Amino acid sequence: MVVVNLIREIKDFVKKAKAENKTVGFVPTMGALHKGHISLIEKSTQNNDITISSVFVNPTQFNDANDLKNYSRNFEKDSLQLKDAGCDVLFYPSVEEMYPEEDHRKFDFNGIDNQMEGEHRPGHFNGVAQVVSKLFLAIPATNAYFGLKDFQQLAIVRHLVKQLGLPINIVACDIIREPNGLAMSSRNERLTTDQRDNASIIYSTLTKVLDKKNKLSIDDLKDFVVRSINKSDSFEVEYFEIVNSNTLLPVINKKDEEEVVACIAVWADKVRLIDNIVFNF
Ligand code: AMP
Numbered sequence: 001m002v003v004v005n006l007i008r009e010i011k012d013f014v015k016k017a018k019a020e021n022k023t024v025g026f027v028p029t030m031g032a033l034h035k036g037h038i039s040l041i042e043k044s045t046q047n048n049d050i051t052i053s054s055v056f057v058n059p060t061q062f063n064d065a066n067d068l069k070n071y072s073r074n075f076e077k078d079s080l081q082l083k084d085a086g087c088d089v090l091f092y093p094s095v096e097e098m099y100p101e102e103d104h105r106k107f108d109f110n111g112i113d114n115q116m117e118g119e120h121r122p123g124h125f126n127g128v129a130q131v132v133s134k135l136f137l138a139i140p141a142t143n144a145y146f147g148l149k150d151f152q153q154l155a156i157v158r159h160l161v162k163q164l165g166l167p168i169n170i171v172a173c174d175i176i177r178e179p180n181g182l183a184m185s186s187r188n189e190r191l192t193t194d195q196r197d198n199a200s201i202i203y204s205t206l207t208k209v210l211d212k213k214n215k216l217s218i219d220d221l222k223d224f225v226v227r228s229i230n231k232s233d234s235f236e237v238e239y240f241e242i243v244n245s246n247t248l249l250p251v252i253n254k255k256d257e258e259e260v261v262a263c264i265a266v267w268a269d270k271v272r273l274i275d276n277i278v279f280n281f
Contacts, residue, residue, distance in 0.1 A: 001083040003090045007098075007138045010052070010091050014139055022049035026141035026168075028132065031055040032072035032186035033081045036176040040145040041085040043173055052139055053082050054091040060103060061127030067272075072189050091139065103130045109159045115248040116241055116263055117152045117274070125156045132157055136166050144168050149175045149183050151261055151276045155248060175275075177203065183275045190271045198234055199273060202266055205229055206277040209262065213281060218242055218251060229266060238265040238272070242279055254281045 004010045017024050025044030029037050033055075044051040055078050062068035075092070082090050106126060112118070113125040136144070146154045158170055176184050178196075181203030188196060205228045209221050216224065225240040242251045245259035262279040265272060 001079070001087055001090055003079065003092055005092055005094065005097065007093065010089070010138050013089060014052070014141065017050050018140075018142075023142040024048055024139070025051045026135075026139050026144045027051065027053040027087075028135050028144070028146075029053060029055055029078075030057045030071065030186065031078045032074060032189060033078045034176075034184045034186065034188075036147055036149060036184040038081060038085045039176050040147060040173050041082065041087050043171065044143065044145050045086040047171075048141075048143060050088045051086065052089040052091055052141065053087045054093070054135055054139070055079075056091075056093055056098060056131070056135075058098070058127060058131040059095060060099070060130050061124050063121045063123050066270075070190065072186055091135075098131065098134055103134075105130055105133075107160070107163075109156055112152075112155055112159065112248045115152070115243065116239055117265070120238055120265060125153070128153055128156055129160050132160055133164060136161070136164070136168055140166070141168055143171050145171045145173055147173050147175065148276070149185070150274070151245075151263060152248060155246070181207075183273070185273065187271050187273065191268055195234055195268045195271070198232060199266075199268060201229055201232055201235065202264065202273060202275050203277075206262060206264065206275060210277055210279060213254075213279060218254065225262075225264065234268055236267045238267055240264045251281075257281060 014024055025048030027040045027044055057071050079090055107129040118125050154172055161168055180200035182199045205225055209225050222240055226237045229235050229237050242262045244257050245261045251257045251260055260279040261276050263276040265274045
């Protein structure tokens with residue numbers, strides 16, 4: 001595996017690969033890699049001639065300075081995992097390389113950037129759009145792989161690609177979970193053993209509420225989730241919403257919606273966890 005730090009070099013690399021008619025798969029990450037990330041790499045290596053992954057903790061998508069400071073960073077461990085998974089190139093730029101000057105671009109995603117994550121993390125999706133647009137210009141891949149774990153981010157990336165008219169195919173990948181159901185996340189490293197064990201309540205509650213979807217009203221479904229999780233001293237629901245998968249707007253009338261997803265954010269002390277489940281009525 002080759003490590004590349006400069007945009008100019010990665011651009012040249014992709015240009016050459018494409019000139020040789022090779023397909024390029026791209027997996028953007030912020031590092032602190034786990035099996036969820038690796039599943040994306042594996043999907044890319046299966047379906048492309050060349051796989052590139054990036055490790056870059058993007059400062060502009062953090063609305064909380066402490067979260068940015070505490071974000072786990074381990075280049076050696078990440079690069080070993082990427083190499084073992086068959087990644088060909090690791091793009092590992094510095095902040096100065098990605099942001100040689102302040103990025104003042106403001107993106108407009110028709111309101112989907114103001115729902116749920118967008119509402120609770122102001123500026124987050126604008127930062128995501130800033131970095132993903134820069135990464136996609138540097139790495140104009142054939143296919144780019146994103147996890148359904150970050151369902152709302154995936155929706156934003158799809159809009160971004162459309163808005164910018166980029167010929168990159170976005171591939172959605174399943175959520176990889178711990179044996180107890182907790183969605184894998186770099187932030188799980190910051191949970192205590194007890195919190196990690198007990199965090200199984202998030203996914204188990206999502207599967208329970210899915211069972212009740214045709215029996216209860218939307219308000220009662222939401223109430224069930226919030227009460228079930230908040231009962232535990234260690235967790236507090238920030239939001240639970242049942243939304244249209246494309247607009248991310250709350251479902252009002254169950255029958256009118258085609259594709260529906262239920263999204264949740266939960267605080268475990270100072271660690272914020274997100275998850276979601278397909279919820280078609
Ligand atoms: P991150 O490093 O958190 O920015 O994540 C990089 C990519 O990995 C994103 O597309 C995430 O959605 C994806 N990802 C993170 N956790 C998981 C998981 N548990 N299962 C599948 N994909 C994931």
